[in-house]
Amino acid sequence: MSKTIPVNLFLLFLTVNAFAQNPLIMDQFTADPTARVFNGKLYVFPSHDIVPPKEKGRAEWFNMADYHVFSSENLTHWTDHGKILDQKDVPWADPEAYSMWAPDAVSKNGKYYFYFPTRLKEGGDGENGFSIGVAVADKPEGPYKPQPNHIEKVEGIDPNVFIDKDGQAYLYWSRGQIYGAKLKDNMLELDSEIKTFEEIPQKGHIEGPFVFEKNETYYMTYPHVANNTERLEYGTSDNPMGPFTHQGVIMDESASGTWTNHHSIVNYQDQWYLFYHDNDLSPDFDKNRSIRADSLFFEENGDIKKVIPTKRGVGITSSTSEIQIDRYSAKSNYGAASVFLDRLDPFLGWKVVLNKPDAWVRYNKVDFGTEGPKNVKIRARSLTGCRVALKLPGDNEMEISEVIIPKGGEWGEFTAPVNNGITAVQDMLVQLKNGAGVEVDWVQFEK
Numbered sequence: 001m002s003k004t005i006p007v008n009l010f011l012l013f014l015t016v017n018a019f020a021q022n023p024l025i026m027d028q029f030t031a032d033p034t035a036r037v038f039n040g041k042l043y044v045f046p047s048h049d050i051v052p053p054k055e056k057g058r059a060e061w062f063n064m065a066d067y068h069v070f071s072s073e074n075l076t077h078w079t080d081h082g083k084i085l086d087q088k089d090v091p092w093a094d095p096e097a098y099s100m101w102a103p104d105a106v107s108k109n110g111k112y113y114f115y116f117p118t119r120l121k122e123g124g125d126g127e128n129g130f131s132i133g134v135a136v137a138d139k140p141e142g143p144y145k146p147q148p149n150h151i152e153k154v155e156g157i158d159p160n161v162f163i164d165k166d167g168q169a170y171l172y173w174s175r176g177q178i179y180g181a182k183l184k185d186n187m188l189e190l191d192s193e194i195k196t197f198e199e200i201p202q203k204g205h206i207e208g209p210f211v212f213e214k215n216e217t218y219y220m221t222y223p224h225v226a227n228n229t230e231r232l233e234y235g236t237s238d239n240p241m242g243p244f245t246h247q248g249v250i251m252d253e254s255a256s257g258t259w260t261n262h263h264s265i266v267n268y269q270d271q272w273y274l275f276y277h278d279n280d281l282s283p284d285f286d287k288n289r290s291i292r293a294d295s296l297f298f299e300e301n302g303d304i305k306k307v308i309p310t311k312r313g314v315g316i317t318s319s320t321s322e323i324q325i326d327r328y329s330a331k332s333n334y335g336a337a338s339v340f341l342d343r344l345d346p347f348l349g350w351k352v353v354l355n356k357p358d359a360w361v362r363y364n365k366v367d368f369g370t371e372g373p374k375n376v377k378i379r380a381r382s383l384t385g386c387r388v389a390l391k392l393p394g395d396n397e398m399e400i401s402e403v404i405i406p407k408g409g410e411w412g413e414f415t416a417p418v419n420n421g422i423t424a425v426q427d428m429l430v431q432l433k434n435g436a437g438v439e440v441d442w443v444q445f446e447k
Contacts, residue, residue: 020075020076020313020314020315020316020317020365021311021312021313021315021317021324021327022278022280022290022292022293022294022309022310022311022312022313022327023278023280023281023290023291023292024044024070024078024290024291024292024293024313025046025070025078025080025290025291026281026347026349027080027347028048028068028347029048029049029050029281029282029288029289029290030046030047030048030049030068030277030289030290030291031046031047031048031049031102031260031262031277031289031290031291032046032047032101032102032103032158032208032262032277032291033045033046033262033263033264033275033276033277033291033293034046034102034103034104034105034160034210034264034275035264035265035266035268035273035275035293036105036106036107036140036264036266037266037267037268038107038112038140039140040073041071041072041073041140042071042072042073042075042266042268043069043070043071043105043140043141044069044070044071044072044078044275044291045067045069045103045104045105045114046067046068046070046103046277046291047064047067047100047101047102047103048064048065048066048067048068048100049062049063049064049287049288049289050063050064050065050098051063051288052065052098056096056098057096057098058098060287061287062098062099062101062287063098063287064098064099064100064101065086065087065098065100066083066084066085066086066087066100067083067084067085067100067103067114067116068080068081068082068083068084069081069084069105069140069141069142071140071141072315074315074316075268075273075293075314075315076315076316076317076318081141081142084114084135084137084141084142084143084144085100085114085116085135085142085144085146087099087100087118089146090118090133090146091146091148091149092120092121092131092133092148092149092150093118093119093120093121093133093150094118094119094120094121094122094123097118097119097123099117099118099119099130100116100117100118101116101117101118101130101157101158102117102157102158102159102208102262103115103116103117103159104159104160104161105140106161106163106169106187107140108163108167108169108187109185109187110138111136111137111138111187112136112137112138112139112140112144113134113135113136113161113187114134114135114136114137114142114144115132115133115134115159115160115161115171116132116133116134116135116159117130117131117132117133117156117157117158117159117173118130118131118133120150130155130156130157130175131150131151131154131155131156132150132151132154132156132157132159132171132173133146133147133149133150133151134146134147134151134187134188135147147188151171151188151189151190152189152190153190153194154171154173154190154194155175156173156174156175156179157173157174157175157207158173158174158207158208158209158262159171159172159173160172160173160208160209160210160211161183161187162211162212162213162240164213164240165213168182168240169182169183169185169187170182170183170211170240170241171183171190172209172210172211172220173209174206174207174208174209174222176205176206177196177197177198177200177202177206178196178197178200178206178207178209178220178222179194179195179196179197180194180195180197180209180240180241180242181193181194181195195241195242197209197220197242197243197244199235199242199243199244199245199246200220200222200235200244200246201224201226201233201246203226204224204225204226204227205224205225205230206222206223206224206225207222207223207230207262208222208223208262208263209221209222210222210263210264210265211240212265212266213240214267214298214302215302216238217236217237217238217302218236218237218238218239218240218244219234219235219236219265219304220234220235220236220237220242220244221233221234221250221263221265222234223260223261223262223263227253228253229253229254229257229258229259229260229261230253230259230260230261230262231249231250231251231252231253231261232249232250232251232261232263232274232276232307233246233247233248233249233250234246234247234248234250234304235247236302247303247304248303248304248306249306250263250274250296250304250306250307251263251274251276251306251307251309252306254278254279254309255309256278256279256280256283256286257286258277258278258279258286258289259286260277260286260289261276261277261278262276262277263275263276263277265296271295272295272296272297272298273293273294273295273296273314274293274294274295274296274307275291275292275293276291276292276293276294276309277289277290277291277292278290278292278309280292281346281347282346292309292313293313293314294307294308294309294310294313294314295307295314310329311326311327311328311329311338312327312328312329312363312364312365313327315365316365316366316367316425317363317365317366317367318366318367318369319366319367319368319369319373319444319445320369320373320444320445320446320447321444322379322442322443322444323363323366323428323442323443323444324349324350324442325352325361325363325428325430325440325442325443326338326349326350326351326352326361326440326441327350327363328352328361328362328363329362329363329364329427330361330362331359331360331361331362332358332359332360332361334356334359335354335355335356335357335358335359335432336352336353336354336356336359336360336361337352337353338350338351338352338353339351339353341441351439351440351441352430352439352440353437353438353439354388354430354431354432354437354438354440355432355436355437355438356432356437357432357433357434357435358431358432358433359431359432360429360430360431360432361429361430362393362427362428362429363427363428363429363430364427364428365425365427366425366426366427366428367424367425368422368423368424368425368426368445369423369424369447370423370424371423371447372418372420372421372422372423373418373422373445373446373447374417374418374446374447375415375416375417375418375445375446376390376400376401376403376415376416376417376418376443376444376445376446377413377414377415377443377444377445377446378403378405378413378414378415378440378442378443378444379411379412379413379414379440379441379442379444380403380405380411380412380414380438380439380440380441381405381408381409381410381411381412381438381439382405382406382407382408382409382435382436382437382438382439383407383408383409383436383437384407384435384436384437385404385405385406385407385408385435386404386405386432386433386434386435386436386437386438387402387403387404387405387432387433387434387435388402388403388405388430388431388432388433388438388440389401389402389403389429389430389431389432389433390402390403390418390428390429390430390431390443391428391429391431392422392426392427392428392429393427393428393429397429398420399419400418400419400420400422401416401417401418401419402416402433403415403416404416405435405438411441415446418445428443430443
């Protein structure tokens with residue numbers, strides 16, 4: 001998947017990642033995504049994994065010095081609004097802790113409140129040295145101004161704020177266990193005693209609370225190491241302060257072996273989504289992570305259906321964009337794989353390798369518009385030469401184009417006409433029709 005980041009000429013330093021698949025952000029490491037809907041647009045507030053400067057931070061651990069915020073109206077084109085807060089700007093924090101971990105953001109009283117954990121000056125080791133601060137802005141994308149002091153009596157990480165229908169706000173956080181308390185109307189101070197949610201499973205590491213409400217039921221969701229690595233679990237209650245009854249697993253342990261997962265759940269345009277992270281861009285080091293999103297569904301009784309992670313993710317891809325088929329929805333059980341274009345530069349993304357006749361990948365939800373494309377262009381290479389077929393999956397698997405990839409092994413862009421006047425949103429198959437093998441970077445249709 002080659003990286004295409006056009007510059008927004010109107011807003012300096014903003015970039016648009018034109019991807020409708022996982023991971024969502026391809027030009028930096030991101031983790032711990034909190035997704036929120038503000039003013040009809042979806043915003044994601046993640047943490048920002050980095051490689052720290054030499055002799056700074058902890059080389060084999062998590063290193064986070066600042067935060068960015070991203071937004072989208074269609075879950076396909078993501079805008080990076082740039083840095084919204086840096087560890088050096090927080091008056092009470094250790095300016096070289098590299099501990100700006102999982103954040104949250106909410107809106108109330110016409111203001112936007114950004115909650116973040118970091119290590120206190122002279123905080124010492126462990127999560128006891130952390131507290132949670134608040135930065136305030138007039139717009140979701142900032143700029144955010146950090147408050148001079150952290151929230152009194154709060155020790156720990158992973159802040160989550162839930163605002164109930166009556167306007168009462170609650171703060172949740174973790175430090176070995178999950179804690180919670182009411183917030184005052186100023187959103188900056190606690191307004192009740194701190195509760196420890198002892199009904200949440202106590203065996204195994206637990207963190208990252210995220211609370212939401214649906215149909216008068218309150219859902220407490222959290223990562224939990226029940227076996228080897230973190231999986232996402234949840235409980236339910238009729239009160240935002242519990243007690244919560246454990247219900248089950250939202251997402252199993254990562255197949256990649258990534259030790260952490262951290263998430264949020266949001267309803268956007270009448271569809272629920274799970275935002276989470278994995279180590280897509282850093283398979284050999286799971287402290288550099290990347291945020292993802294997949295659709296989430298409920299049973300009729302309110303139970304959450306388990307979410308299976310996908311490469312394809314969410315959003316509809318325009319046929320005239322460079323369709324990154326390496327983020328496929330499905331593939332044949334032989335002769336098809338997705339690998340990095342260059343392992344030394346993972347931000348360049350992936351390619352599809354088809355090395356057996358009839359091997360294929362399927363990419364769902366391509367928008368061909370109201371007027372069918374005339375041509376298709378494929379960036380590919382083949383040592384021996386081959387033919388690649390593009391088809392619409394179904395009972396007849398209608399072929400819409402055949403592209404000849406000449407032998408030679410050099411990357412090139414190869415064009416062929418499109419048949420059958422294809423329109424609307426369709427799924428697409430890319431199949432090796434003949435030849436010993438082909439590598440495909442992207443597919444793009446032309447009107």
